[in-house]
Amino acid sequence: MTIESTYGSRPARVGPPPSDVLLEVRGLRTYFKVLDGTVKAVDGVDFSVKRGGRLAIVGESGSGKSVTALTIMRLIDQPPGQIVAGEVWFDGRDLLTLPISELRKIRGGEIAMIFQEPMTSLNPVLTIGDQIMEAVLLHQDVAKSGARDIAIRSLTDVGIPAPERRVAQYPHELSGGMRQRVMIAMALSCNPKLLIADEPTTALDVTIQRQILELIKEIQDRTGTGLLLITHDLGVVAETVEDVVVMYAGRVVEQGTVEEVLLGARHPYTRGLLNSIPSKGKRGHRLAPIRGTVPNPFRMPPGCTFEPRCPYAWERCVQEEPALIRLGSGGASRCWIHDPSSRARLDGYDHDTEVLPT
Amino acid sequence: MTGSLEDGTLDPVGAVPVTAPEAAGSKVRLPLVQIDDLKTHYPIRAGILRRVLGQVHAVDGVTFDIRRGEVFGLVGESGCGKTTLGRTLLRLEKSTAGSARFEGEDIFAKQGKDLKQLRRRMQVIFQDPVASLNPRMPISDIVGEGMLAQADAKNGWGKRSVRDKRTGDYLEEVGLRREYARRYPHEFSGGQRQRIGIARALALSPDFIFADEPVSALDVSIQSQILNLILDLRERFDLTFLFVAHNLSVVQYLSDRVGVMYLGKLVELADVEELYRRPLHPYTVALLSAVPDPDPRVRNKRLVLTGDVPSPVAPPSGCRFHTRCWLRERLGNPENCTTIDPEFRSIGEGHQVACHWAEQVPMSVVAEAVPTVDATTENPAAVAAEETPYEPPVVPDASMDGPTAPAV
Numbered sequence: 001m002t003i004e005s006t007y008g009s010r011p012a013r014v015g016p017p018p019s020d021v022l023l024e025v026r027g028l029r030t031y032f033k034v035l036d037g038t039v040k041a042v043d044g045v046d047f048s049v050k051r052g053g054r055l056a057i058v059g060e061s062g063s064g065k066s067v068t069a070l071t072i073m074r075l076i077d078q079p080p081g082q083i084v085a086g087e088v089w090f091d092g093r094d095l096l097t098l099p100i101s102e103l104r105k106i107r108g109g110e111i112a113m114i115f116q117e118p119m120t121s122l123n124p125v126l127t128i129g130d131q132i133m134e135a136v137l138l139h140q141d142v143a144k145s146g147a148r149d150i151a152i153r154s155l156t157d158v159g160i161p162a163p164e165r166r167v168a169q170y171p172h173e174l175s176g177g178m179r180q181r182v183m184i185a186m187a188l189s190c191n192p193k194l195l196i197a198d199e200p201t202t203a204l205d206v207t208i209q210r211q212i213l214e215l216i217k218e219i220q221d222r223t224g225t226g227l228l229l230i231t232h233d234l235g236v237v238a239e240t241v242e243d244v245v246v247m248y249a250g251r252v253v254e255q256g257t258v259e260e261v262l263l264g265a266r267h268p269y270t271r272g273l274l275n276s277i278p279s280k281g282k283r284g285h286r287l288a289p290i291r292g293t294v295p296n297p298f299r300m301p302p303g304c305t306f307e308p309r310c311p312y313a314w315e316r317c318v319q320e321e322p323a324l325i326r327l328g329s330g331g332a333s334r335c336w337i338h339d340p341s342s343r344a345r346l347d348g349y350d351h352d353t354e355v356l357p358t
Numbered sequence: 359m360t361g362s363l364e365d366g367t368l369d370p371v372g373a374v375p376v377t378a379p380e381a382a383g384s385k386v387r388l389p390l391v392q393i394d395d396l397k398t399h400y401p402i403r404a405g406i407l408r409r410v411l412g413q414v415h416a417v418d419g420v421t422f423d424i425r426r427g428e429v430f431g432l433v434g435e436s437g438c439g440k441t442t443l444g445r446t447l448l449r450l451e452k453s454t455a456g457s458a459r460f461e462g463e464d465i466f467a468k469q470g471k472d473l474k475q476l477r478r479r480m481q482v483i484f485q486d487p488v489a490s491l492n493p494r495m496p497i498s499d500i501v502g503e504g505m506l507a508q509a510d511a512k513n514g515w516g517k518r519s520v521r522d523k524r525t526g527d528y529l530e531e532v533g534l535r536r537e538y539a540r541r542y543p544h545e546f547s548g549g550q551r552q553r554i555g556i557a558r559a560l561a562l563s564p565d566f567i568f569a570d571e572p573v574s575a576l577d578v579s580i581q582s583q584i585l586n587l588i589l590d591l592r593e594r595f596d597l598t599f600l601f602v603a604h605n606l607s608v609v610q611y612l613s614d615r616v617g618v619m620y621l622g623k624l625v626e627l628a629d630v631e632e633l634y635r636r637p638l639h640p641y642t643v644a645l646l647s648a649v650p651d652p653d654p655r656v657r658n659k660r661l662v663l664t665g666d667v668p669s670p671v672a673p674p675s676g677c678r679f680h681t682r683c684w685l686r687e688r689l690g691n692p693e694n695c696t697t698i699d700p701e702f703r704s705i706g707e708g709h710q711v712a713c714h715w716a717e718q719v720p721m722s723v724v725a726e727a728v729p730t731v732d733a734t735t736e737n738p739a740a741v742a743a744e745e746t747p748y749e750p751p752v753v754p755d756a757s758m759d760g761p762t763a764p765a766v
Contacts (some may be wrong), residue, residue, distance in 0.1 A: 060577040060578065060579060061577055175666045177666055178666070205435035205436055205604065205667070206435065206604065206605075206606070206645060206648045206649060207435060207644060207645060207648045207662075207663045208435075208666065209648065209650075210647075210648035210650075210660060210662055210663070211662055211663070211664075213650070214662055232577065232578065233650060234578075235649065235650030235651055235652045237652070238650065238651060238652050238653060238654040238656075239650045239651070239654075258654045259654055262652055262653065262654050263653070263654065263655070272579060273578055276578045276579050276581065276582035277578060277607065277652055278582070278585060278607045278610065278611030278612075279607050279611075279651070279652065279653075286586050286589065287582035287585060287586055287611070288582070289579060289580075289582035289583040289586060291583075293547045293549060293550075294547075294577075
């Protein structure tokens, strides 16, 4: 993954990214204008996924991770939503400027999406087979019988026993894990180049979650599909992807490889998250939670959005919003603590803070 | 009660005498809650005559004690009966069979004034902080309602001023401001609402709290605040918890002892350290193996269970886990797994397991699958069997040509 500095507001690149980059999101901003004001759900998000690469966007509720995914597919209701700025380069095209007819060919075809709740994303009055065939008939030049064969084959691929029988069944006849497999089968039936999975295992039990994660990884390895995983679970991140983007209150606060972010977290928020997780070795000790709560979306702090909860914050953080700063140790972090002028404050912040020139 | 109790062996950890409660003598040594072969079944009714077509075996024969002052963690996947078990203890569901005692007294036999007193002493924190607070009531009424119901001449809770004072005190106790009592639930975040739910339970000065997935609806950063609060309050108010959760990391962090449930039955019970260091039941091992670890260096070999949890309406014969069991497969599918329900037996050090073949669990395989298990760990059941050999039950009239049928 290439991480470009967004120091200032200057776009990192102009025009399409190099051909080995499957998806590149630049300066994305999605706002919702509602009665009480404007919610800046996504407010400056940049990242990219290489062909066949695996990237996770991790964040808590309200961080804007799901809105980011929906914006990529332009599935935001406008109004109240509005994609205010940004570019979404997918396979050489900017999805945000593409005519809607062109975009429809990509949705469900070249880019497939799996949602969190498999029951509500499947149509209860259509059979499993009909729902998979709908996408196949729309995106591929096959007859109905051919589409049925493809549906059966994709159900086999996701490990559903007796797929010939399952195609005639309705969603309520399947368990939660099976429904999520059907969603994956549907997503994969058109051989997508990119799979967006929005909390694909959150509604599932841990042993079933394990089955689904293994399945996604196995299919991804086999087909070379790029993966954009949206999750709140750092455990799932560590086991599934190569690169991570950490979001907080609509902004990317840290990005890098899984090792960089989870082993050597640089941003105070990422550190706080990792310290909040009860895990082995923490028994008997008090956890170190992040104090306070996520800011009210109508009253965002003027400076750094994490400042009210940050143990390291000082005056500058209250006044000025930091940019995403590229770091010598790899990746990037949106915190004044990395700024050269803040060196004097770094006492006790135990990591390599070499900052790369922009 | 359980196998260990019938053997007359002592539980060395809690030094709980393994005798009938009447013989225990002093009340201090008595476990706070004793559950014996508890069953809760729900009838399935259909048609205009509401005829009973079957039974959901939500809790199907569970036996264990909860010691005074401990946090007993109960884990299992959805539908395993862990919530029903807690609700049955609190008389929120009707038990079908078996008994449960609170300080030695039968919970299910209580009536009238005694039952009301019991309800005050056994409180609950619910999973969903949004659904469990009435949106039309100010916090003062939500927290005060229980006190009003329990008011008598002695505690004076019938007086509004007494209740309001107490409500304010407990709101402060859970880290909220007294003034919040005037506000309504929608004005609070999820974490704050869960604090209100905790204050509501605490205001009745309970001895025992059933915490039903209290943090699973919360974000990670808020979840840790609530977990810390529960630990603080436990010390401060000398509380005993039955903590039900599906998140094994949370249970490990909070509990003193842990019970693992599968399809209405306990399959393993041990001290928390023991359970995570030497898990023995194949289901526990799979459950621990499935937990995603946020440390990218941990790359354990996953034991992926095949298939889904069977229906509790018609649980599998014999051992309920046999349809998904990896150990059974390794052992060449012994016949007793499918025909004989394994006894929940003691294998020493307060460690109980319901598996015919616990002695055969290869710890090297377990260590590969579970990051908390050391590769040099010995199988505790196999060690115990050196002194008192254990013979798995044999299927009557079965031919002896099964691949792993023990030689008799």
